[in-house]
Amino acid sequence: MAERGYDTVLRADQARIHSDSLEMPHPILTAETLSVVYNSSRGPQKAVDNLSLAIGDGEFVSILGPSGCGKSTFLNVAAGLLQPSGGRAALSGQTISGPRPDIGVVFQRPTLLPWATVEQNVLIPIRALRRPIQQYRSRAHELLEMVGLKDHAGHYPEELSGGMQQRVGIVRALIHDPSLLLMDEPFAALDAMTRERMSLELQDIWNASQKTVLFITHSIPEAVFLSDRVLIMSPSPGRIREEIVIDLPRPRDAELMGSSKYAEICGRIRKIFSQFPEKAQ
Amino acid sequence: MTERLSTFLYPLLTFSILVAIWKMSIVVFDVPDYILPEPSRVLMSLKEGYIDGDFWPHVTHTLRSTIIGYVIGCAIAISVGTVLAESKIFEKSFYPFIVALQSMPKVALAPLIIVWFGYGIESKIVMVGLMCFFPVFVNTIVGIKHVDQSLLSMMKSFSANRWLIFTRVKLFSAASHIFAGLQIAVVLSLIGAVVAEFVASSRGIGWLIEASLANFNTAHMFAALFSLIVIGLVGTRLIQFLHGRFVFWDRARANVTITE
Ligand SMILES: Nc1ncnc2c1ncn2[C@@H]1O[C@H](COP(=O)(O)OP(=O)(O)O)[C@@H](O)[C@H]1O
Numbered sequence A: 001m002a003e004r005g006y007d008t009v010l011r012a013d014q015a016r017i018h019s020d021s022l023e024m025p026h027p028i029l030t031a032e033t034l035s036v037v038y039n040s041s042r043g044p045q046k047a048v049d050n051l052s053l054a055i056g057d058g059e060f061v062s063i064l065g066p067s068g069c070g071k072s073t074f075l076n077v078a079a080g081l082l083q084p085s086g087g088r089a090a091l092s093g094q095t096i097s098g099p100r101p102d103i104g105v106v107f108q109r110p111t112l113l114p115w116a117t118v119e120q121n122v123l124i125p126i127r128a129l130r131r132p133i134q135q136y137r138s139r140a141h142e143l144l145e146m147v148g149l150k151d152h153a154g155h156y157p158e159e160l161s162g163g164m165q166q167r168v169g170i171v172r173a174l175i176h177d178p179s180l181l182l183m184d185e186p187f188a189a190l191d192a193m194t195r196e197r198m199s200l201e202l203q204d205i206w207n208a209s210q211k212t213v214l215f216i217t218h219s220i221p222e223a224v225f226l227s228d229r230v231l232i233m234s235p236s237p238g239r240i241r242e243e244i245v246i247d248l249p250r251p252r253d254a255e256l257m258g259s260s261k262y263a264e265i266c267g268r269i270r271k272i273f274s275q276f277p278e279k280a281q
Numbered sequence B: 001m002t003e004r005l006s007t008f009l010y011p012l013l014t015f016s017i018l019v020a021i022w023k024m025s026i027v028v029f030d031v032p033d034y035i036l037p038e039p040s041r042v043l044m045s046l047k048e049g050y051i052d053g054d055f056w057p058h059v060t061h062t063l064r065s066t067i068i069g070y071v072i073g074c075a076i077a078i079s080v081g082t083v084l085a086e087s088k089i090f091e092k093s094f095y096p097f098i099v100a101l102q103s104m105p106k107v108a109l110a111p112l113i114i115v116w117f118g119y120g121i122e123s124k125i126v127m128v129g130l131m132c133f134f135p136v137f138v139n140t141i142v143g144i145k146h147v148d149q150s151l152l153s154m155m156k157s158f159s160a161n162r163w164l165i166f167t168r169v170k171l172f173s174a175a176s177h178i179f180a181g182l183q184i185a186v187v188l189s190l191i192g193a194v195v196a197e198f199v200a201s202s203r204g205i206g207w208l209i210e211a212s213l214a215n216f217n218t219a220h221m222f223a224a225l226f227s228l229i230v231i232g233l234v235g236t237r238l239i240q241f242l243h244g245r246f247v248f249w250d251r252a253r254a255n256v257t258i259t260e
């Protein structure tokens, strides 16, 4: 099984537009010639076309692209919520055909149950996977403490700010200890200041948990700050256009955002976007 | 403090003015007693009815059939609504008939129900249950179907099964709709009870009204009508209170008054 998995990963690797010199860690999430067609009122519409990528174990990879280019569509396929029309997505070589316990998803909106407390919300994946709730209570509290919500376990979502709610969403995605975290523009709805703080926090979480993260965003600075690699996606139809390796040293701090190297990478990405304007906009 | 006082004081003022107009028009237009009784005569009837006690057996009779019918009708409506909302096959097979039944005025069934269930309390309970069924049933279906799709995606992404999604998401998100149905059902249940008593009964508030017609005791009739108003008001308030208590995450919605 593992051998076959690696094989397909190699093929996916070849399909990538830009190959870097960095050694690819053992791939965990792969997509091969993936396409998704929606049947909209205006007839069939290709949202994702011939998308191939590979994400290594422990990597932090961002997919960066303007809204409507198919980022969420790809994430839904990876989360097992949507069946692709062609190609496949695989986790450790196994085709993703439905939701899986080794994946945790963070959505653009917090999507917390308003009638459940923070703790109950966080434990939803445990209930869903029929694992013993009692054994995960302390883990829930540890994770909540890590994101600064130790004292809010008994609160209801409406009593929390947007940033706090999104943190609860992150803790919920981590509670069952998945190997892969899928994040769909998790900070898009937050104000700029909260957003920056959340980026720093997410880096800490990633550092501490050593999980693989696929992070979707339309913010260039956010993608550069957080990622090992940034995959640039262009719309209609959605596909990966370019790959940028971010070789900024880690751990990264707020100061880094003022550095010339950081600005240079952001500038380079901006330039790439301006090079396919008729497709990107 | 003044806010509380005014919410209490203003309706009281309106009520006093209405009673004054009522009293005045009787004097001015010389309205006969059997058409519009004096407010004081209605008050006398109420005193006789409640303090001397003639009304009590009737009020408790109506209350009993209304409450039993309401609880049974609403419980069946929530259960059937849930099954239909969750099962495509059941929905396809039964929904057209239920809609057809809904478009019929249920009170027209009262004589038939008397034939089937007799003159006793059973027929009143059935009538009340039937009246309650539809608003609660429809609201249950709408509530369960209008669940936030992003919450469903979230649950599915964590491998939640249907049962968990139903008990943790759909039931709660339908609660506000269901309570709206329960509130409408309060008034409808009283209509059902009174109509059934009109058709065949020797007890109940409906019978009181009919009996006062026989001897043109309009004051008595008014007293009975006031009793119905009070029961309807208390019932509606109770459901509103429970709505606010139970659907605590959606208080704003609980305070909206819903009419059919
Ligand atoms: N359920 C759907 N039905 C039809 N078209 C859809 C649906 N979801 C998304 N689309 C279309 O697919 C394209 C990509 O959408 P999406 O993946 O949400 O983009 P992004 O997340 O990058 O903003 C858009 O043009 C959008 O209109």
Ligand SMILES: [Mg+2]
Residues within 6 Å of the ligand: A068, A071, A072, A073, A184, A185
């Ligand atoms: Mg999106």
